Amino acid sequence: MDRILDVTLATSELPRGGLLLVGVCEGEAPDITALPEWAAPLVQSLAERPGWKGREGQWAEADSGREDVAHVALRGLGKRDALHVRKLAKWLSETASVASLHGVGTLALALPAHELTTGESGAAYAARNLALSRYRYDEYQARPEEPDSLVSVHLLLAGAGEAEARAVADAMEVARGAMTTRDLANAPPNVATPEWMAEHASRMAEELGLEVEVLVTEDLERLGMGGILAVGGGSKNPPRLVRLGWRGGAGSSEPTPMPRVALVGKGVTFDTGGISIKPAKDMDEMKWDKSGACTVLGLMQAIARLKLPLHVDAYLPLAENMPGGGSYRPGDIVRAHNGKTIEVLNTDAEGRIILADALSWAAESKPDYIVEYSTLTGACVVALGSTGAGLYTPSDELATGLLRAADEAGERLWRMPLWPEFKEALKGSHADLRNVAGRWGGANTAAAFLSHFVGDVQRWAHLDIAGPAYIGGEEGDRGATGFGVALTIQWLRSLQAS
Ligand code: BES
Ligand code: MN
Ligand code: ZN
Numbered sequence: 001m002d003r004i005l006d007v008t009l010a011t012s013e014l015p016r017g018g019l020l021l022v023g024v025c026e027g028e029a030p031d032i033t034a035l036p037e038w039a040a041p042l043v044q045s046l047a048e049r050p051g052w053k054g055r056e057g058q059w060a061e062a063d064s065g066r067e068d069v070a071h072v073a074l075r076g077l078g079k080r081d082a083l084h085v086r087k088l089a090k091w092l093s094e095t096a097s098v099a100s101l102h103g104v105g106t107l108a109l110a111l112p113a114h115e116l117t118t119g120e121s122g123a124a125y126a127a128r129n130l131a132l133s134r135y136r137y138d139e140y141q142a143r144p145e146e147p148d149s150l151v152s153v154h155l156l157l158a159g160a161g162e163a164e165a166r167a168v169a170d171a172m173e174v175a176r177g178a179m180t181t182r183d184l185a186n187a188p189p190n191v192a193t194p195e196w197m198a199e200h201a202s203r204m205a206e207e208l209g210l211e212v213e214v215l216v217t218e219d220l221e222r223l224g225m226g227g228i229l230a231v232g233g234g235s236k237n238p239p240r241l242v243r244l245g246w247r248g249g250a251g252s253s254e255p256t257p258m259p260r261v262a263l264v265g266k267g268v269t270f271d272t273g274g275i276s277i278k279p280a281k282d283m284d285e286m287k288w289d290k291s292g293a294c295t296v297l298g299l300m301q302a303i304a305r306l307k308l309p310l311h312v313d314a315y316l317p318l319a320e321n322m323p324g325g326g327s328y329r330p331g332d333i334v335r336a337h338n339g340k341t342i343e344v345l346n347t348d349a350e351g352r353i354i355l356a357d358a359l360s361w362a363a364e365s366k367p368d369y370i371v372e373y374s375t376l377t378g379a380c381v382v383a384l385g386s387t388g389a390g391l392y393t394p395s396d397e398l399a400t401g402l403l404r405a406a407d408e409a410g411e412r413l414w415r416m417p418l419w420p421e422f423k424e425a426l427k428g429s430h431a432d433l434r435n436v437a438g439r440w441g442g443a444n445t446a447a448a449f450l451s452h453f454v455g456d457v458q459r460w461a462h463l464d465i466a467g468p469a470y471i472g473g474e475e476g477d478r479g480a481t482g483f484g485v486a487l488t489i490q491w492l493r494s495l496q497a498s
């Protein structure tokens with residue numbers, strides 16, 4: 001079975017042998033607008049059963065007495081006003097689980113009209129979340145004896161037409177991109193070395209028709225990429241820097257030149273902290289320190305499959321941060337690709353050092369925008385928790401665009417400050433910069449550090465995704481989330497429209 005559910009907007013014909021499930025807000029009558037005629041009375045009688053309220057997760061079910069759709073059920077969404085994107089995502093995924101548990105193969109799902117479920121963005125949000133609701137990373141597990149029964153979902157949305165159907169189809173590509181992100185980020189660090197990541201990127205490039213360039217140690221030396229070489233020096237798995245390029249879509253004869261976008265992603269395949277080694281607790285989670293690079297790879301897949309009429313270059317600095325005889329040390333001074341020198345005070349602040357090289361390289365071709373993704377600081381997680389990412393950009397225009405896109409995609413971004421004080425705090429005593437400032441505002445000083453490496457590009461943004469990129473801890477659903485893919489596709493679309 002595919003690990004992704006096939007989601008489409010329902011046409012008049014409902015799937016045979018499936019379940020018709022109707023989401024109902026608490027205290028409201030079921031929304032029957034999008035239902036087939038025969039189902040309306042049945043749905044209404046279910047809602048009249050004593051005890052039915054529409055409370056979150058509440059369930060009522062009846063046989064339809066028909067041959068095509070055998071069962072009809074209601075499932076409560078809770079109070080209309082209390083519904084928010086996260087809750088809806090959870091509800092959709094639980095609904096898919098319940099259907100699967102009942103042995104349903106095809107689910108017809110009707111959602112009540114609500115700002116979160118209507119229009120193109122509502123349809124896309126529901127489709128994306130349903131598509132990935134049964135995702136599991138089981139690459140290294142014995143296959144479950146009973147595979148999931150649920151394979152497809154037909155969405156019934158009030159007032160939805162062709163535009164929504166297209167939005168659902170596009171959302172499936174975004175979901176596939178996010179699944180690639182999750183698969184790659186979940187790969188264990190003994191397998192997912194910088195070289196493995198680069199090979200994966202090359203294979204993707206071949207399949208999708210992207211330009212590809214993989215810089216190995218000698219290339220990095222020649223190009224003066226002292227940051228990536230320093231961070232990767234302690235590992236027997238040598239570092240890489242990958243560039244992928246997407247040049248517009250087929251048949252796009254735009255009169256105006258297409259926007260040029262650089263996407264950069266931190267790819268630390270494992271972060272021990274290096275010589276400034278991390279404590280043992282939860283260190284395994286540092287396999288997800290490559291999440292930024294994985295986000296960008298998932299994005300490139302979606303961009304190419306959706307044939308977005310843009311020029312996009314992806315830059316992936318890949319390194320493993322290990323302690324060893326070849327490691328860089330606290331006290332070392334390294335020179336980044338743009339010539340600036342960095343005094344290393346803590347080898348665990350390694351992300352910004354590899355990003356210094358990657359951002360400098362990206363900035364050389366003077367793109368219109370640079371957007372960079374990294375699990376950069378624990379401080380950002382302290383500030384914002386794990387539901388959203390910190391957004392740093394000096395450009396109000398870019399901030400507005402990204403915040404709006406995130407809002408439409410149902411992902412959370414919160415703008416954080418790039419005050420000059422933070423840049424000042426990073427002035428080095430023996431080099432141009434030091435890689436850490438004081439204890440306070442650690443996410444902000446990290447972002448300020450990056451601002452030294454974007455050259456003349458004014459419209460650059462850094463997304464600190466340390467919180468939302470993965471679910472850690474001991475919980476059952478721990479793993480990479482694919483955060484950032486949906487909001488970025490939404491933002492890229494807004495560029496092509498303007
Ligand atoms: N990869 C970590 C940041 C991180 C921490 C991501 C927790 C996800 C969860 C990063 O390389 C790091 O170690 N940052 C240090 C910076 C410090 C040394 C200035 C941190 O956040 O403690
Ligand atoms: Mn670190
Ligand atoms: Zn790190």
